[in-house]
Structure formats: C-alpha cells, structure tokens
Amino acid sequence: MIGFSLDERQQAIKQKYHDFVQQYVIPNRLKYDQLAEFPWEVVKAAYAEGIMNGPMPKKFGGNDYSIFDGAIASEELGAGCIGIGISIDANTLALTPLYLAANEDQQKRFFGQINEQKAVAAYALTEPNAGSDVAGIKSTAIKHGDKYLLNGHKRYITNAEVSSFITVFALTNPEKGARSLTAFVVPTDSPGLEIKPRLQKMGQKASVQNELIFHDVEIPEANRLGDEGSGFPIAMRTFDRTRTGVAALSVGNARAAYETALHWAKHRIQFGAPITANQGVSFMLADMATEVEAGRLMTWYAAWAYDNGLKSASKLSAMSKMYASDMGMKVTTDAVQVMGGEGYSTEFAVEKMMRDAKLCQIYEGTNQIQRVVISKSILK
Numbered sequence: 001m002i003g004f005s006l007d008e009r010q011q012a013i014k015q016k017y018h019d020f021v022q023q024y025v026i027p028n029r030l031k032y033d034q035l036a037e038f039p040w041e042v043v044k045a046a047y048a049e050g051i052m053n054g055p056m057p058k059k060f061g062g063n064d065y066s067i068f069d070g071a072i073a074s075e076e077l078g079a080g081c082i083g084i085g086i087s088i089d090a091n092t093l094a095l096t097p098l099y100l101a102a103n104e105d106q107q108k109r110f111f112g113q114i115n116e117q118k119a120v121a122a123y124a125l126t127e128p129n130a131g132s133d134v135a136g137i138k139s140t141a142i143k144h145g146d147k148y149l150l151n152g153h154k155r156y157i158t159n160a161e162v163s164s165f166i167t168v169f170a171l172t173n174p175e176k177g178a179r180s181l182t183a184f185v186v187p188t189d190s191p192g193l194e195i196k197p198r199l200q201k202m203g204q205k206a207s208v209q210n211e212l213i214f215h216d217v218e219i220p221e222a223n224r225l226g227d228e229g230s231g232f233p234i235a236m237r238t239f240d241r242t243r244t245g246v247a248a249l250s251v252g253n254a255r256a257a258y259e260t261a262l263h264w265a266k267h268r269i270q271f272g273a274p275i276t277a278n279q280g281v282s283f284m285l286a287d288m289a290t291e292v293e294a295g296r297l298m299t300w301y302a303a304w305a306y307d308n309g310l311k312s313a314s315k316l317s318a319m320s321k322m323y324a325s326d327m328g329m330k331v332t333t334d335a336v337q338v339m340g341g342e343g344y345s346t347e348f349a350v351e352k353m354m355r356d357a358k359l360c361q362i363y364e365g366t367n368q369i370q371r372v373v374i375s376k377s378i379l380k
C-alpha cells in the first residue's frame, strides 16, 4: 500500500514548525534580509521551542527526527524564510558528521556543548580551489605527537562567525590526496584560526558565511572524527542526509511564493476583471501549483527512501535537491511576474523569495554536480 498522508506525529511536527514560523520567522524575515546578520533572536526562540537540531539524538537535545520528519520541518521553515531556515538547518549539517562518526565521548562533549550553550556550529568543506571538486582540497592536518597541526583556507562557511566549533575537512597525508581526507572538530576559539569578514551576497541574507584561514591550529587527536582517511565518505554520507533538507526548504519557499501570488492575483483587477480571468495568468498559476506538489513528492520520496535504507537513496536525494531547487527558482520567478510591480517591490517578500531560491541551486553541491551524481548512478 502507498500512503501519502502524514500520521498524527508528523502532523504535529508540521504544525509546530508552522506555528514557530508564524510567530518568529515571518515577522523578522525582512529585518534580517536588510541587516544581513545572523538571526540570533530567532535561533534562541528556536532553542526554547524545541525547533533546533531535530535529527540529533534526544539524549543530546535533539528530537530523533527521521529524514522524512526533517523534510516536513524544513518545508515549513522555507515557507517563512530560507535564510533563517538555513541558519537553523546548517547546524544540523555541521553536527551530521558527528552523528555519523563521533565516538560516545565526542558526542557527549560536542552535542553536550551545543545543547547546553544553545550554540551553533559550522561545516567547512569548500576551499577557494575546491568547490565542486571536493577531491581538490588542499588544507592539511599533519600529526605531531597526540595533536594535529591544521593549515589551510576554507571559503563560504555558513554560520562560521557565530559558531562554537567547526567541523573541518583536511588532508592528513597530502601525498595520498583525498584518500587521506579526515574530519576534525575545531573550536572557534582555537589560536591560529582567523575568521574573515562575512560574505556580501544576493539572497538568504539572514544566513552568514565567512572565509577561514588556519595558521598552525592545534587540534587534539581526541577531536578527530573516525579514522584518518574516512573524511570523504563522511562528507558524502552527510550530504545524503541533508540534501533533502535543501529540497524541502526550496519547496516551502516556492509554496509561499505561489500562495502569495495566487491570493494577490485573485484580487488584482485590470480591464474590469481579476487578472486570473486571463489564461496567460491562470495557466502560470496552474503550472506553479503543479510544480510545488511535484517538488514535495520528489522530496518526500527521497526522504522515505533514505529512512527505509533503499540503495537508490543517494541518487534520490540528489534528484530531490536538483528538482526542487530548480522548481523553486522557476516558481518564485513566475510569482514575481504574476504580481508585476508589486512582485518586484519588497512589500510582499516575493522578490526576496526569488533571490533566496537561487542559492539552493548552488550550495550542498551545484545542480550540475547533482546531475553528475545521478548520471554516475544510472550509468554504472
């Protein structure tokens, strides 16, 4: 039997995130879009309301959410503001390598720290010369006794300037290249860690990014996640879990843009009738409604596949991220078009939704790279 309805527990998750978004996200989204700074007041409220770190274990302050539960939650956050949503979800991205590879002591220390301090973390993979090509990473962590010395340069790291620690990927043996890629937990107060001023950007402005420079940063061996050389699979398994989150944020953002345009178009009179009387407008709305539904179905299927251990889960998570974020870009662009000058003005936040949609086609692997993942999977 196939079922598409949410059970009571899932409906409660949806309602909880919906209510949170109405109370804390929507009233603050334009402010943070203008300020372009980390939305601490919303994140503090998210901690107070049990919104943070949903997929993390309950004993460490999470909610033990499945990937499907997380998709329901992220769609609601995306319907409020992807920028604020990713400030929350990037914490899950940073903690996922620990969820996958940390030992009991590390989980206690680092999940404990995040939970007790109501803090945030960051995930640092990308470098100036290693964006899509993760295997091109040059940062090194060379062992000296029971410590590693970290040197290198990371770029575009979400939450970096506000984080308590950063999950950093570096080579323990440069001669072996990506086969020696290893994940480390690096506290942000470590001497030698330089956090550069935040990136100025087009959308998702409530989310902050920084460049990081590591000058002989000492990392205790006890902060290494898994074995030396296990970093590449940890990074990829992390994305298998989180890409459906980006898909769900895109679906939520597209849904909000579509609903805003629909409501507005029904009441906008031109030539003596609502503009929806024109097929040119009503067909656009019909396409938008269909595409949002299709994006959600793809996202739910990918999340379900992960939770049920399907072999195709990795391919499906890439498909969901690619499809939903491309859909989100199209639907938000069409929402601006349906609303004409009102869509282009800031009043209804639809232009912001369009600016915010773009980044979902780029981060956590561009949509070209998702196509690389999908084509490799179907051609092998």
Ligand SMILES: Cc1cc2nc3c(=O)[nH]c(=O)nc-3n(C[C@H](O)[C@H](O)[C@H](O)COP(=O)(O)OP(=O)(O)OC[C@H]3O[C@@H](n4cnc5c(N)ncnc54)[C@H](O)[C@@H]3O)c2cc1C
Binding pocket: 090, 123, 124, 125, 126, 128, 130, 131, 132, 133, 155, 156, 157, 158, 159, 201, 209, 359, 362, 363, 364, 365, 366, 367, 368, 369, 372
């Ligand atoms: C706002 C923001 C937040 C981010 N947050 C984080 C974060 O928290 N942590 C982190 O580690 N990274 C983060 N990133 C980095 C992000 O994941 C990378 O920007 C992304 O993977 C692309 O890398 P790049 O920008 O270097 O582009 P490039 O790799 O230089 O790509 C440029 C273009 O070439 C295309 N291209 C490259 N290779 C191929 C190929 N083989 N086939 C077809 N097309 C190809 C790409 O699709 C793209 O269109 C963030 C980026 C941004 C902009």
